[in-house]
Amino acid sequence: MKKGLLFLFPFGKIVRLSFARKMKKEIHPQYFSDTAFKCACGHTQTVCSTVKSIDTEICAKCHPFFTGKQKLVDTAGRVERFRKRAEKAAVKSKA
DSSP: OOOSEEEEOGGGOEEEEOSOOOOOTTOSOOOEEEEEEEETTSOEEEEEESSSEEEESOOTTTOHHHHOOOOOOOSTTHHHHHHHHHHHHHHHHHO
């Protein structure tokens, strides 16, 4: 008897899925089981990924949703630029 699962689809179609399929060679990216995950808050963790190192600004240890604390993350002065534009818009709307 062949190994695998049988699925019965509507209209009586039966499909057998086999678990003995092998991955094709040389088409998959290299897989690292010891990838270093580093956050700006200082949290580090070892994860599995297709890249050797992951650097991020916010993780579950410092994200406001998980910590319950409001935190402002400024990336390359974006907050200041937004505030300047908002002030200019407020001045124009008053005039």
